[in-house]
Amino acid sequence: MILFELDENCGKPKSRQISDLLADRMKTGLLKPGDRLPSTRKLADLLRVHRSTVALAYQTLWSLGFVDLQRGSAPVVRSRAPLPEASERERESALDWDRVSSPATGDLYRHAPLRTVQRSPSPPRGWISFEYLRMDPRLFPMEHFRTCLGRAFREEGTSLLGYGDPRGHEGLREAIAARMGTHGISVTADEILITNGAQHALDLVLRMMAEPGKTVAVESPTYGDILPLLRHYGLNIAEIPLKEDGMDLDTLENICRKGPLHLVYTMPNFQNPTGITTDQPHRERLLDICSRFGVPLLEDAFEEEMKYSGRVVLPVKSMDTGHRVIYCGTFSKVLFPGARVGWLAAHPECIRRLAVLRRYGELSPPVLLQAALARFCSEGHFERHISRMHRVYRKRMQTALAALKRSISPEWAAWTRPDGGYLIWLSMAPSPPADWEDILASEKVSAAPGYTFYSSEPTGVHFRLSISSLDEEEIEEGIRRLGRAFGKVYERKG
Amino acid sequence: MILFELDENCGKPKSRQISDLLADRMKTGLLKPGDRLPSTRKLADLLRVHRSTVALAYQTLWSLGFVDLQRGSAPVVRSRAPLPEASERERESALDWDRVSSPATGDLYRHAPLRTVQRSPSPPRGWISFEYLRMDPRLFPMEHFRTCLGRAFREEGTSLLGYGDPRGHEGLREAIAARMGTHGISVTADEILITNGAQHALDLVLRMMAEPGKTVAVESPTYGDILPLLRHYGLNIAEIPLKEDGMDLDTLENICRKGPLHLVYTMPNFQNPTGITTDQPHRERLLDICSRFGVPLLEDAFEEEMKYSGRVVLPVKSMDTGHRVIYCGTFSKVLFPGARVGWLAAHPECIRRLAVLRRYGELSPPVLLQAALARFCSEGHFERHISRMHRVYRKRMQTALAALKRSISPEWAAWTRPDGGYLIWLSMAPSPPADWEDILASEKVSAAPGYTFYSSEPTGVHFRLSISSLDEEEIEEGIRRLGRAFGKVYERKG
Structure with a gap:
């Protein structure tokens, strides 16, 4: 006989409690194949629940393959393949997954x-x-x-949970196009593809153009997470030294002269990792080089909105009458990353190719989050949020720069003074050999080591400081710790 | 002087109205570079708003590059690059995007x-x-x-909008592992990777293993949207004829004998497009062939939950003690597609490689939707929903099969009788040449043409009927129309 009690307060529906308990008994062998379960009426009486509750539990057991059901008679336990033992589960796979994987995947892994x-x-x-x-x-x-999510839910209904447009939610593309208009870029919703954040945008562009042996020029140092992707796609990496005013354009031009270059990747604002912003003449010359040599330009404007001091500089895309620029934006670095919404803006011929790759790669992005974000923009929340972020991070950046001046001797390091964003680049002076990670750890402070932003071996020691998730007090204390840590290296030297 | 009125009722924040109106005047040239705007106090008095409202508007204009701000003095209009004219925007790109794209992208496009x-x-x-x-x-x-979304929002806070785990939300992976347990598959959360739906799962698996020249075996006919992906990755397609009881295993075995095969792709339940379900012995022999020849098996169980009649058959993955099976599931075909949540279950060595590809392809999927779905499962809603779907679609399928019997002569077509899911496959008898699309259109009915599910040219005419989005009345009327349409072809013949 089946003996168990239901728990009124565990929050689990009663029908689920019944099916779970019965399933457990079948798994452990207390109930065996061929055993007959009580009728719904009998079990309902026994457990003091409604017959439909038991019927639902039996239905569940049937749909999970635990019992056979026949109209009018009690369910009978079926024979199910025994679950593999844990020891079996943990053992080696019969396949060597490194041999199943392509070399490109193996390398990345x-x-x-x-x-x-x-x-x-x-x-x-x-x-x-x-x-x-x-x-x-x-x-x-x-x-x-x-609030925006709730309002979308009430007003837009089931379309929020259906498949969407592979290019992304039209209202959101329009809001983004309008937003780009305020930065001097004139695009329509048809020139925009919503992506799952900026990393996905980079992946789609590389996937579109990648053929082994093609060459992509990047700033050196550059965004660390594009480097493994470039290698994964079999692309050659041309590192262009980054100077105080941006990518060295003479070097870029020489590389273009020597052989075919297939893409230039640049971050004109608050470059990752250095925080450097290029000026208008630099942007014009960069676009001119790309025009003369017929090279598409991937403008990663991941922090376009986060200009909180200094003169405004227009995006390269705003001057792009020849449609050579593929512009990449994201909400992750000014709003929050959890919507996983970034975008690409480019000539419709380019966007259509990218949209086909997205379509066969994953059909379409979630409508609900995009619809909520479109409302967040159209109702003015986004602009107000940007203003707030400017106020907050302008002060944080000022605090960080002042603290660096106080705590770190100019004989130990030089650093950038960004006009926006969150990143400061520290270039350390030559020092005796030091285990930097250990030394920072001794003061309970960490920073991103510079070598992760280079494809080849960098000269000198660098750190990227991100102030994005620290308040002013934390920034001041953190930089004091950095000062003490660096002192251990450089004062030992002196 | 600036003359405009604010609209109390338009729903747009006043500061935004002010910045939009001023920006418009700058774009149209009514306000010119060098012009000085009124002080915040003056404009606030004029418009009867608070000074902070005007200050916010000016801040916005500054951040968009329309004005220069200096503490204590009125903003001055800056010179901005003129927006490109619409005619310029619409003209040709200076780049040939077919030449920028790789041949693989060009083909797909x-x-x-x-x-x-x-x-x-x-x-x-x-x-x-x-x-x-x-x-x-x-x-x-x-x-x-x-409700689940709202509860997650209240209880889980900001982590819902941050970056998540590239393998997917842990609670959801646990819920999926538990769910798979009820189908006889014993896996832990570490053996699961959440994907953006099943298409993304297929893309990740192909991306992991693809090298030009490798061969993948598929059922013929098969899921139409995997074929372009296979070609995009440069993979050879081995079409294995699908018989009434599933993929022809003798052919598969012969192909394995002849040369290396690198993946077998199969849909054991309610196969797309035919609706065919294979039986236990077929599954065992399929796994045995894969084991003997060392070939990984991709089991696409996109409708595993939708078995609503007939005996339960266990997934191939449940017998997979050698960890050769990569199992693909999705919420899209039983709940709704808008969460964009599917998953892969495989040996941890395989999952780790897939997770790295996901990580560099887009970082992580949206936490919010996954957290809501995890609650939807753990609170019992998912099981209750499945029971409901079984009741609804069992009746719809019975209705469809009865209607086919009434409206379509066995001399015109044969069709499958699925035990679950939504798909019926019609194989048409030989007929005089006919423009099928036109003939169906004349009765205002449509079905998926069979050739889209074959890699090579199929023999004979087929249609896939999906009853997934039609109620019983619509199904009956639709099949009546199909009957009339087919009559036009076959009665003309007779």
Whole structure:
């Protein structure tokens, strides 16, 4: 006989409690194939529940293959293949997955630190981390976004949970086009493809153009997470030295002269990792070089909105009458990353090719989040949020620059003074050999090591400081710790 | 002087109205570079708003590059590059995007019907469409999902809008592992990778293993949207004829003997497009062949949950002690597609490689939707929804099969009798040449033409009927129309 009690307060529906308990007994062999379960009426009486509750539980057991049901008679336990033992599960695969994988995947896998496949870890308690470029969750506009989500749900109904347009939600593309208009870029919704964040945008562009042996020019240092992708696609990387005013354009021009170049990748604003912003003449000459040599330009404007001091400089895309520029934007670095919404803006001929790759790669992005974001923009929340972020981060950046001046001797390091964004680049003076990671750890502070932003071996030691998720007090304390750590290296020297 | 009025009722924030109106005047030249705007106090008095409202508007104009601001003095209009004219925008790109694209992208683009990059069109008014495999939006559990979303928002806070784990939300992976357990598959959350739907899952697997010249075996006919992907990755396609009881295993074995095969792709339940389900012995022999020849098996179980009649058959993955099977599941074909959540389950060595590809391809999927879905599962909504779907679609399928028997002569066509899912495959008898699309259109009914599910030219005419988004009345009327349309072909013959 079946003996068990239902728990009124566990929050699990009663029919589910019944089916789970019965399934457990079948798995452990207390109920065996051929055993007959009580009729719905009998079990309902026994457990003091409605017959329909038991019927639902039996239906579930049937649909899971635990019992055979026949109209009018009690369910009979079926024979199911035994579950493999845990020991069996943990043993080696009969396949060598390195041989199943392509060399391109194997390379990416071997060079990816394991932590990259997990959520980036929080710093240990008591540490201050300048390591990651992530918005401060304390600044997420939770309530406004939730309101927009709720309103979309009420007003737009089931279309929010259906398939969407592979190019992305039309209302959001229009809001983005309008937003780009305020930066001097004239595009329509048809020239925009919504992507799952900026990384996805880069992946789609590389996937579109990649053939082994093609060459892509990048700033050196550059965004660390594009380098493994370039290698994965079999592309050659031409590193163009980054000077104080941006990519060295003489070097770029020489490279264009020597052989075919297939893409130039640049971050004109608050470059990652250096924080450098190029000026208008630099942008004009860069576009001119690309025009003369017929090279498409990928403008990564991941922090376009985060210009909070200095003169405004127009995006390269705003001058792009020849439609050579593929512009990449994202909400992740000014709003929050969790909507996974970035975009590409380019000539419709380019966008259509990218849209086909997205279509066969994953059909379409989630409508619900895009619809909520479109409302967030059209109702003015986005602009207000940007203004707030400018106020907050202008002060944080000023605090950081002042603290650096106080805590770090100019004989130890030089650093950039960004007009926006979150990133400061420290270039360390020559020093005796030092285990930098250990030395920073001794002061419970961390920063992104510079070599991760270079394809080849860099000269000198660098750190990228991200102030994106630290408040002013944390920034000041963190930089004091950096000062003490660096002192251990350089004062030992002196 | 600036003359305009604010609109109390337009819903647009006042500061935004002010910045928009001023920006418009700058764009049209009414305000020119060098012009000085009124002080915040003066404009605030004039418009009867608070000074901070004007200050916010000026801040916005500054951040958009329209004005220069200096503390204490009025803003001055800056010179901005003129927006390119519409005529300039529409002209040709200076680049030939076919030459920028790789041949693999070009092929995909040229062979993709243009409509595939847009949302699939709704059928014209008055039509009945059996064409698309999409859940009926009338059955979406809107309220329960919205409740789960709201509860997640209240209880989980900012982590919902941050970056997530590239492998997917842990709670959801656990819920999926538990769900798979009820189908006899024993996996942990570490053996699961959440994907952006099943198409993304297929793309990741192919991306992992693809090298030009490798060979993938598929059922013939098979899922139409995997064929362009296989070609895009340069893979050879080995079409294995599908018989009434599934893929012809003798042919598969012969192909394995002749040369290296690198993947077998199969849909054991309610196969797309035929609706055929293989039996236990067929599954065992399929796995045995893969084991003997060392070939990984991609089991696409896109409708695993939709078994609503007949005996339960266990997934191939449940017998996979050698970890050769990569299992693909999705919520899109039983719940709704809008969460864009599918998954892959495989040996951890395989999952880690796939996770690295996802990580560099787009970082991580949206936490919010996954967290809501995890709640939807753990609170029992998913199981109850499945039971409901079984009741609804069992009746719809019975209705469809009865209607086919009434309306379509066995001399015109033969069709499958699926035990679950949404798909029926019609194989038409030989007929005089006919423009099938036209003939169906004359009765305002549509079905998916069979040739889209074959890599090579099929023999004979087939149609895939999807009953996924039609109710019983629509199914009956639609099949009557099919009968009349087919009559025009076959009675002309007789």
